[in-house]
Amino acid sequence: MISPAPLQSVYLRDLRLATAHSLVARASAGGMQLPNDSPTQYLQALIDGLCALSLRDPLTGLANRRHFRSVVEREMDRVARSGESALMLMLDIDHFKQINDEHGHIAGDRVLQSVAQTLSQGIRPMDTLARYGGEEFAIVLPMCAAAFGQSVAERLRESIESTPIVISPGLSLQVTVSIGGAFALQWIRSTSALWTERADRQLYLAKSSGRNCIQIEEPPDSTVSAEEKSLLFGPLFEPSLDDNDNDNEIELDVNTDIASQVRKPSDD
Numbered sequence: 385m386i387s388p389a390p391l392q393s394v395y396l397r398d399l400r401l402a403t404a405h406s407l408v409a410r411a412s413a414g415g416m417q418l419p420n421d422s423p424t425q426y427l428q429a430l431i432d433g434l435c436a437l438s439l440r441d442p443l444t445g446l447a448n449r450r451h452f453r454s455v456v457e458r459e460m461d462r463v464a465r466s467g468e469s470a471l472m473l474m475l476d477i478d479h480f481k482q483i484n485d486e487h488g489h490i491a492g493d494r495v496l497q498s499v500a501q502t503l504s505q506g507i508r509p510m511d512t513l514a515r516y517g518g519e520e521f522a523i524v525l526p527m528c529a530a531a532f533g534q535s536v537a538e539r540l541r542e543s544i545e546s547t548p549i550v551i552s553p554g555l556s557l558q559v560t561v562s563i564g565g566a567f568a569l570q571w572i573r574s575t576s577a578l579w580t581e582r583a584d585r586q587l588y589l590a591k592s593s594g595r596n597c598i599q600i601e602e603p604p605d606s607t608v609s610a611e612e613k614s615l616l617f618g619p620l621f622e623p624s625l626d627d628n629d630n631d632n633e634i635e636l637d638v639n640t641d642i643a644s645q646v647r648k649p650s651d652d
């Protein structure tokens with residue numbers, strides 16, 4: 385959802401009730417009416433509105449970097465538990481400084497809003513798109529199989545390249561993006577910083593190979609064998625007739641090398 389107008393930044397310690405009210409009302413399209421049935425309901429709605437605002441980039445209405453980080457943490461946890469794939473894409477507008485220099489900062493802002501809108505139209509509701517920094521965007525795509533990574537990124541790249549951005553009646557601009565991507569490491573608890581770094585490294589490669597292109601890291605081979613996966617998620621061995629026999633128990637510490645942590649009956 386793209387916000388209708390940029391919101392100003394407010395220092396929390398300077399925040400007054402009236403400012404909070406107008407910020408929350410203005411942030412919602414059409415100016416939301418805060419409930420006035422009771423002071424409690426009014427204040428709760430105000431707090432909810434401010435929390436939502438604190439997770440959003442004011443210029444584009446996308447998730448901000450703080451929100452993105454928490455989504456990445458959650459997704460990494462899910463991938464480590466389920467072994468499903470998740471892709472992180474980092475996208476950066478090419479030669480954006482030139483747009484600011486030639487057409488002014490307001491035109492630059494308009495480009496950022498348009499790119500945000502085009503990208504948000506090209507992803508699934510379950511994906512999270514964020515403005516990661518100045519002219520850099522990031523997307524987490526849960527349950528994105530390795531085989532689809534390149535085509536998803538290509539669709540986004542192509543949609544940006546083919547969408548003219550109207551700045552004023554006589555001026556329309558066309559921009560391109562470079563895209564880097566990396567898949568989350570399955571079965572391994574990594575860190576959000578490491579995953580982001582890997583995607584960022586690919587973005588750097590895309591920039592240095594000429595821009596307007598995509599670089600996605602080869603999905604690493606899982607360190608867990610098929611046999612170990614089935615030990616984690618389903619009985620591989622015939623269940624014992626002896627109810628007290630707990631040979632099939634698995635002890636797992638996912639904080640370290642998983643392959644060496646899976647205990648099989650024959651290891652004892």
Ligand SMILES: Nc1nc2c(ncn2[C@@H]2O[C@H](COP(=O)(O)OP(=O)(O)OP(=O)(O)O)[C@@H](O)[C@H]2O)c(=O)[nH]1
Nearest residue numbers: 476477478479480481482484489490492493518519
């Ligand atoms: N209009 C506008 N410009 C911004 C904003 N945030 C960052 N920028 C500008 O984005 C530009 C980024 O420039 P560079 O880092 O040199 O990147 P670039 O020109 O896109 O070059 P490459 O990324 O190498 O293709 C700088 O000029 C920043 O001032 C913003 O919110 N609005």
